[in-house]
Amino acid sequence: MSTQDAYEEYYVPHNSKLPIFASLGIFLTLYGMGNMFNEMTAGVDSSFGEIVFLLGGLVMGTTLFFWFAQVIKENHEKLYSDQMNRSFVWGMSWFIFSEVMFFAAFFGALFYIRVFVVDWIGGVGDRGPSDMLWPEYEPHWPMLNTPDPELFPGAKEVISPWGLPLVNTILLVTSSFTITVAHHGLNEGNRKKLITWLGATIALGIVFLFVQGYEYYHAYSDLGLTLASGIFGTTFFMLTGFHGAHVTLGTFMLIIMFFRALKGHFSKEDCFGFEASAWYWHFVDVVWLGLFVFVYVLGS
Amino acid sequence: MSAVIEEHHHDDHHHGPDKGIMRWVLTTNHKDIGTLYLWFSFAMFLFGGVLALGIRAELFQPGMQIVHPEFFNQLTTMHGLIMVFGAVMPAFVGLANWLIPMMIGAPDMALPRMNNYSFWILPFAFGMLASTFFMDGGAPNFGWTFYAPLSTDYAPPSVTFFILAVHMMGISSIMGSINVIVTILNMRAPGMTLMQMPLFVWTWLITAYLLIAVMPVLAGVVTMMLMDIHFGTSFFNAAGGGDPVLFQHVFWFFGHPEVYIMILPAFGVVSAIIPTFARKRLFGYDSMVYASASIAFLSFIVWAHHMFTVGIPIAGELYFMYATMLIAVPTGVKVFNWVATMWQGSMTFETPMLFAIAFVILFTIGGFSGLMLAITPVDFQYHDTYFVVAHFHYVLVPGSVFSIMAAVYYWLPKWTGNMYDETLGKTHFWLSFIGVNVTFFPQHFIGLAGMPRRIPDYALQFADWNMVSSCGAFLFGFSQLLFLFIVIKCIRGGEKATDQVWEGAHGLEWTVPSPAPYHTFSTPPTDLKEAHG
Amino acid sequence: MNRVKRMWQLGLSLLLFSNVALADWSALNLRQGVTEISREVYDLHMLIFYICCGIGVVVFGVMIISMLMHRKSIGAKPADFHENTNLEIAWTVIPIVILLGMAVPATSTLRDMYEKGDADVDIEVRGYQWKWQYTYLDDDPAKEIQFMSALLTPQEEIYNEAAKGEHYLLDVDNPLVIPINKRIRFLVTAEDVIHAFWVPDFAVKKDAIPGFVHETWAVVEEPGVYRGQCAELCGKDHGFMPIVVHAVEQDEYDAWVAEKQAEAAAVFETVGKTWTQDELMSKGEEVYSRNCVACHQVNGQGIPPAFPSLVGQGVTVGDIQENIDVLLYGRAGTAMQAFGQQLNAAEIASVVTYVRNNWGNDTGDTVQPKDIHTQMASQ
Numbered sequence A: 001m002s003t004q005d006a007y008e009e010y011y012v013p014h015n016s017k018l019p020i021f022a023s024l025g026i027f028l029t030l031y032g033m034g035n036m037f038n039e040m041t042a043g044v045d046s047s048f049g050e051i052v053f054l055l056g057g058l059v060m061g062t063t064l065f066f067w068f069a070q071v072i073k074e075n076h077e078k079l080y081s082d083q084m085n086r087s088f089v090w091g092m093s094w095f096i097f098s099e100v101m102f103f104a105a106f107f108g109a110l111f112y113i114r115v116f117v118v119d120w121i122g123g124v125g126d127r128g129p130s131d132m133l134w135p136e137y138e139p140h141w142p143m144l145n146t147p148d149p150e151l152f153p154g155a156k157e158v159i160s161p162w163g164l165p166l167v168n169t170i171l172l173v174t175s176s177f178t179i180t181v182a183h184h185g186l187n188e189g190n191r192k193k194l195i196t197w198l199g200a201t202i203a204l205g206i207v208f209l210f211v212q213g214y215e216y217y218h219a220y221s222d223l224g225l226t227l228a229s230g231i232f233g234t235t236f237f238m239l240t241g242f243h244g245a246h247v248t249l250g251t252f253m254l255i256i257m258f259f260r261a262l263k264g265h266f267s268k269e270d271c272f273g274f275e276a277s278a279w280y281w282h283f284v285d286v287v288w289l290g291l292f293v294f295v296y297v298l299g300s
Numbered sequence B: 001m002s003a004v005i006e007e008h009h010h011d012d013h014h015h016g017p018d019k020g021i022m023r024w025v026l027t028t029n030h031k032d033i034g035t036l037y038l039w040f041s042f043a044m045f046l047f048g049g050v051l052a053l054g055i056r057a058e059l060f061q062p063g064m065q066i067v068h069p070e071f072f073n074q075l076t077t078m079h080g081l082i083m084v085f086g087a088v089m090p091a092f093v094g095l096a097n098w099l100i101p102m103m104i105g106a107p108d109m110a111l112p113r114m115n116n117y118s119f120w121i122l123p124f125a126f127g128m129l130a131s132t133f134f135m136d137g138g139a140p141n142f143g144w145t146f147y148a149p150l151s152t153d154y155a156p157p158s159v160t161f162f163i164l165a166v167h168m169m170g171i172s173s174i175m176g177s178i179n180v181i182v183t184i185l186n187m188r189a190p191g192m193t194l195m196q197m198p199l200f201v202w203t204w205l206i207t208a209y210l211l212i213a214v215m216p217v218l219a220g221v222v223t224m225m226l227m228d229i230h231f232g233t234s235f236f237n238a239a240g241g242g243d244p245v246l247f248q249h250v251f252w253f254f255g256h257p258e259v260y261i262m263i264l265p266a267f268g269v270v271s272a273i274i275p276t277f278a279r280k281r282l283f284g285y286d287s288m289v290y291a292s293a294s295i296a297f298l299s300f301i302v303w304a305h306h307m308f309t310v311g312i313p314i315a316g317e318l319y320f321m322y323a324t325m326l327i328a329v330p331t332g333v334k335v336f337n338w339v340a341t342m343w344q345g346s347m348t349f350e351t352p353m354l355f356a357i358a359f360v361i362l363f364t365i366g367g368f369s370g371l372m373l374a375i376t377p378v379d380f381q382y383h384d385t386y387f388v389v390a391h392f393h394y395v396l397v398p399g400s401v402f403s404i405m406a407a408v409y410y411w412l413p414k415w416t417g418n419m420y421d422e423t424l425g426k427t428h429f430w431l432s433f434i435g436v437n438v439t440f441f442p443q444h445f446i447g448l449a450g451m452p453r454r455i456p457d458y459a460l461q462f463a464d465w466n467m468v469s470s471c472g473a474f475l476f477g478f479s480q481l482l483f484l485f486i487v488i489k490c491i492r493g494g495e496k497a498t499d500q501v502w503e504g505a506h507g508l509e510w511t512v513p514s515p516a517p518y519h520t521f522s523t524p525p526t527d528l529k530e531a532h533g
Numbered sequence C: 001m002n003r004v005k006r007m008w009q010l011g012l013s014l015l016l017f018s019n020v021a022l023a024d025w026s027a028l029n030l031r032q033g034v035t036e037i038s039r040e041v042y043d044l045h046m047l048i049f050y051i052c053c054g055i056g057v058v059v060f061g062v063m064i065i066s067m068l069m070h071r072k073s074i075g076a077k078p079a080d081f082h083e084n085t086n087l088e089i090a091w092t093v094i095p096i097v098i099l100l101g102m103a104v105p106a107t108s109t110l111r112d113m114y115e116k117g118d119a120d121v122d123i124e125v126r127g128y129q130w131k132w133q134y135t136y137l138d139d140d141p142a143k144e145i146q147f148m149s150a151l152l153t154p155q156e157e158i159y160n161e162a163a164k165g166e167h168y169l170l171d172v173d174n175p176l177v178i179p180i181n182k183r184i185r186f187l188v189t190a191e192d193v194i195h196a197f198w199v200p201d202f203a204v205k206k207d208a209i210p211g212f213v214h215e216t217w218a219v220v221e222e223p224g225v226y227r228g229q230c231a232e233l234c235g236k237d238h239g240f241m242p243i244v245v246h247a248v249e250q251d252e253y254d255a256w257v258a259e260k261q262a263e264a265a266a267v268f269e270t271v272g273k274t275w276t277q278d279e280l281m282s283k284g285e286e287v288y289s290r291n292c293v294a295c296h297q298v299n300g301q302g303i304p305p306a307f308p309s310l311v312g313q314g315v316t317v318g319d320i321q322e323n324i325d326v327l328l329y330g331r332a333g334t335a336m337q338a339f340g341q342q343l344n345a346a347e348i349a350s351v352v353t354y355v356r357n358n359w360g361n362d363t364g365d366t367v368q369p370k371d372i373h374t375q376m377a378s379q
């Protein structure tokens, strides 16, 4: 238990212009996005939504840039005590927990559909009488024959896990190793090792995204597997899509860390930014393993 | 924006507040931010309340008098949303901001800039939500529970903005909760163990955990809606292999913990006030902590008690019934502990105590009706009637809202340095107490007699009690203007408050001067004897 | 105001615990209903209610005693106990026991409700915005009875231009008719959004969910008229979607079935003949006011953008085939329903004629029932 003398001053900035700009930024981004979507769905030809959206993105991006710059600067000025760093660690951990719960919602939806709904519509179980509405439908997963093929045409075929998805799994698992090696490099004070392996991780992340992009292209153009092709396509693209978005974010974080490492930031004692990105990367990796098992392997 | 985006001083702590409006926009001070949250919440309470008065005015008599059915649904929906997300939740976050650092001897919240961000997202979010009233097709009209497909394929275009507003509230809540948890886990004064924290801090720790666990799920479900509406997915459409009931499962996985998010901090407040005015230590501190944790745990596994009539298999119905009933046990422990705290105390009945006692009684009545709703076969009769409306207003209005008022009266002298006007306070209490019961007690009757909720017009046999209920609503509503007056009066002056304020008050916040200085505990307190409330 | 006066009386008498208040008690409580299940439910309700009252008396009693006796103003000194393990165990265990006492009868009632068994009559109940469709299922489709059931209360009563009738808001044009003492199975579903089929006297409430069918059942023991309402928010006219069930003796039921089947045959006849424009317009007006005004309004202007105007724009003055198709098949994913499943050919033909020749829409088109019939049959 620390005593009074061991106490270090906890830095409380006097005030800050950053949050209000960030609030404005997020508001404009989402308000623009809402208009964009509504214009799209209503078939209205207007670029109001897009303009607001881009403006919001600009405000948000700029603010975040200055925000991080500010934090890095304060860190260099040694304003942050150990206690402050612990706050960052806790903060990041709970943020990742919230992300886990976000994915849990979509995984939960997938399980519920697979385990219950497919059968119910097909006439099994307590809600079995439902099949009187869908006489043509045969319960089967992956659901290629939707209950109403006129509205939701179903896919011709789904993606086999043992091709590109397996490659992607290997890429991501490897990247979890490379980032750990980079971390070791950091801890040993071996900057070259840090930069090399961090670079490798980023490269793996980018390749992953390209493979994923190609896979989507293939699904849309060859397999008829789309967001609108029924519940299989829905869960498939939503889960893998959100994962992809997180990989993109994680890669950005790593790229920032890469440049910071090049500039000579980080030491064994002072590497929270790097560690946070690394945890995030591991989290993204774990989610992928879940996807690989539940969406790809058990889904085909 | 210049590269030096903020003025930055090494002697930050010796600063008082800035002058003018910018103080509030740029502040990173937990007390300022707490104040902002509280005022924002009160404004939303009035807004949501005016919508409720619209509902009650239309329901004053059978027949359509004031609004059209379409607009009535918008009133109901926005009333629920604004009260839950705009009034009650921000009020508790405001209390957390003001009190947690002072109660645990911390200089501020752990992440002060993010704290400001959490707050300032809210006015934008609610501005966007309120603006839907002026959009083509009107505001959201599908109930605060926004069941698909009424909220997807059949919704007005404003649903998109509703979804995005919910996203913003979610981001705000998650960041706010991260801040609370980190503050509590990392910033306690040296020597303060978890089991020495005041109960308000404990209940908020648990609440914040609930929030971080379920707000992302809410974000998930509104995202699914957004995709169904604009991108042709079929989460909630059986034609594509989805299920409208999926929506309800995901929503209530969020929604049920959400109702405990609105009551756990209230438990904390009451657990602070009753011992003070009974001049006796809180009975069963440990069991209070365990009970709160159990309630939180159980809240994750009972969600489908809102869905007994959607055609869940019987095994599921039974499971959700049993699990829900179990919540009565830890909640009962809390009620009994409060009663035991009062037993053989030396009680006085200042306004905060009156509100706290009313809380215990009326919340328990609401809890009893909750328990009745939990009995599946009978819920088939109660579900979606005014009996449910009566239940949740009893736990929310004389529950959460009364606890917030109790908290404001209790800590107002610490915040402002002045005592509020006790006579007016008591008047406010009695008007509210009578108003609330006249409004919501008759709703039990009309519910049992068979009046469905969310209807703008009703059959003649429900007329009498609806009229009573509407009268009560206006009494209760207008009494809140008195509350506003009392608070403003207290801010502007009054009898000076001592440091301890209340004879029986214990806890670190009572060791600092009244009004509490802009920065408290820049160095942590060493004497923790006072910490344990 | 008469009602206000009555309120005062009621309130005062409640305060005085007079018999007047107690006599009115049954109107403030759950109905016992007319099925075995509904009575079980009622008993269960009263049981839990009394238990809660009992607990309330104890808990609030202790509180009140404490508030009276342990107040500082009469010189009470605070004791300093703040825990007691035995006591705390006791008030954890006793509630558990009480809850078990509630759970046992609740479980058995629920099992009774879920009991599967062969039904004497199968009725499909389908919720539409904002009316019900009842189909008496039969292995022989020709014998199936199907009709819509919608609110009968006139708009004038709702908008206070006429005195409110006895069954204000709880009256329908075509009630559901069932025989007593027979097991009726309801197969509940919906066309558009979620509704809920609720008849309090049967203790039956089941959500009607589009794309799914849920079953529930009732055996009604007494003949009578039982009224309920849609119990799930389903949009604008959720409050105007009552359910009325006539439970009748078996022979009366048989007679009703025969009559309905004869009616269906008669409609079939009228479809065959050629209708005049006037006939079509007057029939059309009737159909319109019963089925369409809720959304498109009496003046045809609708409530844009949710419900489009039918006047001088769009398909009502455009392509006639498209106009017919909208009526027959609806617009998927919007509130515009497929009326081909609800109205017969004569009704469709006349309402199309009506919307194309009313409110200054002067297309001059007439549509003949037989053409619609051919089109419906070819589907």
Ligand code: HEA
Residues within 6 Å of the ligand: B145, B259, B260, B262, B263, B305, B306, B324, B325, B327, B328, B329, B331, B332, B333, B335, B363, B364, B365, B366, B367, B368, B369, B370, B371, B373, B374, B375, B379, B382, B383, B384, B388, B391, B392, B395, B396, B399, B400, C052, C055, C059, C095, C096, C098, C099
């Ligand atoms: C603060 C908010 C809050 C709180 C605390 C609660 C508490 C409880 N609620 Fe409530 N509830 C809501 C807010 C809340 N609820 C809302 C907003 C809705 C409606 C949502 C919507 O549809 O719009 C709702 C709806 C709702 C339903 C669904 C009804 C329906 O739609 O058909 C059910 C069903 O089980 C339920 C049950 C309970 C139970 C068992 C508790 C328990 O926690 C209560 C426990 C407390 C006690 C029991 C009293 C004290 C205990 C004792 C003195 C011990 C001894 C007692 C016994 C042994 C009986 N609630």
Ligand code: HEA
Residues within 6 Å of the ligand: B045, B046, B048, B049, B050, B052, B053, B055, B056, B076, B077, B079, B080, B081, B083, B084, B087, B088, B142, B143, B144, B145, B389, B393, B396, B397, B400, B401, B439, B453, B454, B455, B473, B476, B477, B478, B479, B480, B481
């Ligand atoms: C914490 C939450 C909370 C709170 C505090 C309240 C407060 C009140 N609520 Fe409500 N309510 C809900 C949460 C809440 N409610 C929810 C979740 C629903 C379900 C929604 C749904 O079905 O989707 C609901 C639904 C609901 C209904 C059912 C509607 C329906 O089914 O159609 C009714 C009807 O009586 C009602 C009434 C009231 C009243 C009279 C109050 C009163 O306490 C309000 C008090 C009034 C005021 C505080 C107004 C004061 C203002 C003034 C006097 C004017 C001053 C003017 C200026 C300053 C400009 N509420």
Ligand code: CUA
Residues within 6 Å of the ligand: C127, C128, C130, C194, C195, C196, C230, C231, C232, C233, C234, C235, C237, C238, C239, C241
């Ligand atoms: Cu149909 Cu409510």
Ligand SMILES: [Cu+2]
Residues within 6 Å of the ligand: B255, B256, B259, B303, B305, B306
């Ligand atoms: Cu609940």
